[in-house]
Structures are given as structure tokens and as C-alpha cells.
Amino acid sequence: MPAKLSVNLNAIAMLRNRRDLPWPSVTDLGRIALEAGASGLTVHPRPDQRHVRFSDLAPIRALIDTEFSSTEFNIEGFPEESFMRLVEEHRPEQVTLVPDDPAQATSDHGWDFRKSHNLLGNVVGRLKKLGLRVSVFADGDPDREALAIAKDIGADRIELYTGPYGGCYDDPAEGARLVELLGETADIAHDLGLDVNAGHDLTVANLPALVARIPRLAEVSIGHGLTSDALQYGMAETVRRFRRACGQDV
Ligand SMILES: CC(=O)[C@@H](O)[C@H](O)COP(=O)(O)O
Numbered sequence: 049m050p051a052k053l054s055v056n057l058n059a060i061a062m063l064r065n066r067r068d069l070p071w072p073s074v075t076d077l078g079r080i081a082l083e084a085g086a087s088g089l090t091v092h093p094r095p096d097q098r099h100v101r102f103s104d105l106a107p108i109r110a111l112i113d114t115e116f117s118s119t120e121f122n123i124e125g126f127p128e129e130s131f132m133r134l135v136e137e138h139r140p141e142q143v144t145l146v147p148d149d150p151a152q153a154t155s156d157h158g159w160d161f162r163k164s165h166n167l168l169g170n171v172v173g174r175l176k177k178l179g180l181r182v183s184v185f186a187d188g189d190p191d192r193e194a195l196a197i198a199k200d201i202g203a204d205r206i207e208l209y210t211g212p213y214g215g216c217y218d219d220p221a222e223g224a225r226l227v228e229l230l231g232e233t234a235d236i237a238h239d240l241g242l243d244v245n246a247g248h249d250l251t252v253a254n255l256p257a258l259v260a261r262i263p264r265l266a267e268v269s270i271g272h273g274l275t276s277d278a279l280q281y282g283m284a285e286t287v288r289r290f291r292r293a294c295g296q297d298v
Pocket residue numbers: 056058059091092099124146153154155185247248271272
């Protein structure tokens with residue numbers, strides 16, 4: 049089964065936030081992405097709401113519930129109390145826990161599972177009681193002991209942080225080295241019984257090698273590269289291009 053595509057709407061929201069006006073509409077672009085066959089929508093609300101705003105979440109939840117009930121809502125973020133309240137209110141099908149400091153421009157590393165064992169254990173327990181799938185952001189580092197902690201605390205999936213892989217678009221040898229590390233990390237996660245997602249700086253160009261190395265990849269969430277292409281090709285055509293790059297029959 050090819051990897052599913054979840055479209056991250058943060059970059060659309062950031063463009064909208066340039067003005068105190070409601071366009072481009074995050075929900076309308078989300079609808080076009082789902083109509084073009086995306087399997088879900090992702091948002092990463094940050095405490096300062098500089099990307100997606102807390103008020104964007106209810107319309108996205110309603111869009112999925114009323115028009116695309118076979119697709120999923122994925123909410124990503126650091127599990128502070130305000131984030132946990134958002135998740136409790138909007139009940140996404142998947143929560144992706146990311147170790148972001150509010151001052152970070154964007155996500156740039158996975159969890160240190162040894163250091164964050166207790167924090168993640170409590171939070172994952174709370175989310176599992178709500179019946180939500182939980183994914184935890186992980187570096188492409190084939191450290192079996194660390195990944196075993198992710199399994200122990202009750203996570204369902206890891207999301208591989210693919211930023212370094214996305215960043216070496218002009219260095220094929222480094223790309224090949226990094227995709228192998230991501231692949232070895234995924235192999236261990238699968239062996240431990242964790243499913244594997246991936247995301248950050250994925251593009252139509254770098255997806256094929258990733259899905260070839262990780263054929264059981266469950267889902268990719270993509271925002272920045274996909275939104276860039278949407279400006280050039282339109283959202284619907286871009287979603288189809290990314291779905292093909294995931295190996296989907298489009
Ligand atoms: C966890 C991750 O890699 C993405 O959620 C990324 O943080 C997207 O958010 P921005 O596009 O707002 O940086």
C-alpha cells in the first residue's frame with residue numbers, strides 16, 4: 049500500500065496572515081486538496097499562532113466530518129497544556145508530538161526519547177484515553193534503545209524528521225546516505241511494532257527514493273514544498289503530482 053498524503057496547511061495560513069483578511073482560505077485550499085485525493089489535512093498550531101490559528105481548527109474538523117469522512121485530521125505540536133486542550137476539543141484522528149520550542153522558526157529535530165520519557169509517557173497515556181492515534185517525531189537515527197522507549201510509552205507511530213534529507217537536494221551522495229539512515233530507523237521501528245510516517249521538506253523530487261527505501265511508509269505530511277508547487281501548478285494538480293511521487297496510482 050503506497051504512503052498516504054496528508055497536506056499541511058501551515059504555509060497557506062502563513063500567507064493569509066500577511067493581512068487581516070480571510071484569504072487565501074485555509075479551509076478552501078484544504079477542500080481542494082481532499083477533492084484531489086489527499087488522505088488528510090495536517091496543521092501545526094504554535095502558541096503564537098503565527099501559522100495556523102486556533103480558530104482554523106474547527107472549520108477544518110467540520111470539513112473533514114461533513115464532506116470527507118474517510119480522510120483524517122492530523123494535529124502536530126509540542127504537548128503543552130494549550131495544545132492538549134486544542135486536541136481534546138478537536139479530536140484529530142492523529143496527534144503528532146513534536147519537541148518544538150516556541151522560539152524555533154520550524155521543527156528541526158526529533159525527540160530525545162531518553163530525556164523525554166516521563167513527559168511523553170504521561171501525554172501519550174492521556175491521548176490514548178481519548179482514543180487518538182499518537183505519532184512521535186523522531187530523527188533518522190537507527191538507535192533501537194531510543195525507539196523502544198517510543199514503543200514502551202504507547203506511541204502508535206513515529207514520524208521520521210526528514211529535514212536534513214530535504215536540505216541536501218543538491219548533494220545526491222549525502223541524500224543517499226541520509227535516506228539509508230531513515231530507512232534503517234524505519235526498519236527498527238517496524239520491527240518494534242511501530243508504524244512509520246515521515247515529514248519535513250519533502251518534495252516531488254525527493255519522495256520517490258524515500259518511499260522506495262521504506263515501502264511500508266504509512267503517511268507523509270507535506271506543507272512547504274507542496275504549497276510552493278501549488279503556486280506554480282495549482283493545488284489540485286500539485287496534490288496529484290505528490291500522490292504519484294508517493295507511488296499512488298493517480
Ligand atoms: C513537524 C514538522 O516538521 C512540521 O509540522 C513542520 O513543523 C511544519 O510546520 P511549519 O510549516 O509551520 O514550519
